[in-house]
Amino acid sequence: MTTKTGAVRLTGLTKRFGAVTAVDGLDLSIEPGEVVALLGPNGAGKSTTIDLLLGLLRPDAGTVSLYDLAPDRAIAAGRVGAMLQSGGLLPDLNVAEIVTLAASLYKAHRPVPEVMARAGVGDLAKRRVGTLSGGQRQRVRFALALVADPDLIVLDEPTTGLDVEARRAFWTAMHAETARGRTVLFATHYLDEADAYADRVVLMRAGTVIADGTPAHIKSLVAGRTIRATIPGAHLSELAGLPGVDRAEARGNTVLLTCTDSDAALRALLRRTAARDIEVSAHGLEDAFLALTSGETR
C-alpha cells in the first residue's frame, strides 16, 4: 500500500521535559497547499511541536516526516523555511548581507533582491540589523524563511509584538506567498489571525490535538448561536425550557438565549411568545477557543 506524499506527517509524536509531557502522542498530517494555524493556550505544546517538526528537538517517541524525508534532510534540500520566535539575527550585518548569507547556504535559492522585496525589507537593505524595530526584524526573519524558495513555511507566532498595521502588512506579504501554492503552518495566539488567514485550524491543549477543521467547524463545535430578543412578560425559567435553548439571561430590556439548536429555539420562540426585535448571532472564534481550551492549568 502506498500513501500520498504529504507535506507534514507527524505520528505519535511525544516529547517530555522531566515531569512535563509537552507533546503527548500527537498525530497531524498536512497536505501540500494547506494553510494551517496551530492554535492553543500558553503551554499547549505548539512551540515544542514546531521544534520537533524542524528537527531542533528529538522526540521521545513518534516520527516526523516532511515530504517523506527526515526533517534535517528536508531542510538541507531547501524544502522547508522557518521563522521562529527568537532566533539569532547577527546584529552587525546589514539586511542585504544577512539575506545573502542565508542564501549562500542553499545550492538553489531565490534572487536576494526579490526575496527582500517580497518580505518588505527592500528599502532596509543597508540598515544594520541591530538598529531595526521589532516589526522590521520580523520581516527580515520572514525573508530568511523565504530565501530557499521552500515548499513549506513554518512560522512560530510570527506577529507577536507587532502592532496592528505591522501585522496586516506581514499577512499581506504572506498571502502573496500562499497564493503561489506554498504550504504554511503557523502557530498563533491571535484567534482572529487563525480565522482570517488559515483554511484549517488545529487546536491544541496539553500536547494533543483537541479539534481540527475549518475555522467555521471549530466555531460550530461549541453549539454555536445566541438569540437576543425583546420578550414582554416572559419568565426566564420558561425560556430556558424552550427546545434548543441552553440558558436564558436578562440583559436590560432584552433577553439573551444561549442555544444548542437556534433553529428549534427560534421556532418555539415565535410560536409561544410575543418575542420581537430578534437577533441571531454565531459565537466568534474567540468564544470557541475559550470554551474548547478552558480547564488547562499548567
Ligand SMILES: Nc1ncnc2c1ncn2[C@@H]1O[C@H](COP(=O)(O)OP(=O)(O)OP(=O)(O)O)[C@@H](O)[C@H]1O
Ligand atoms: N526546554 C524546556 N524545558 C522544560 N520544559 C519545557 C521546555 N520547553 C517547553 N517546556 C514545557 O512544555 C510545555 C509546552 O510548552 P510549549 O512552549 O511547547 O507551549 P506553547 O503552546 O508553544 O506555549 P506558548 O504559546 O506559551 O509559547 C510547557 O509546559 C512548557 O513549560
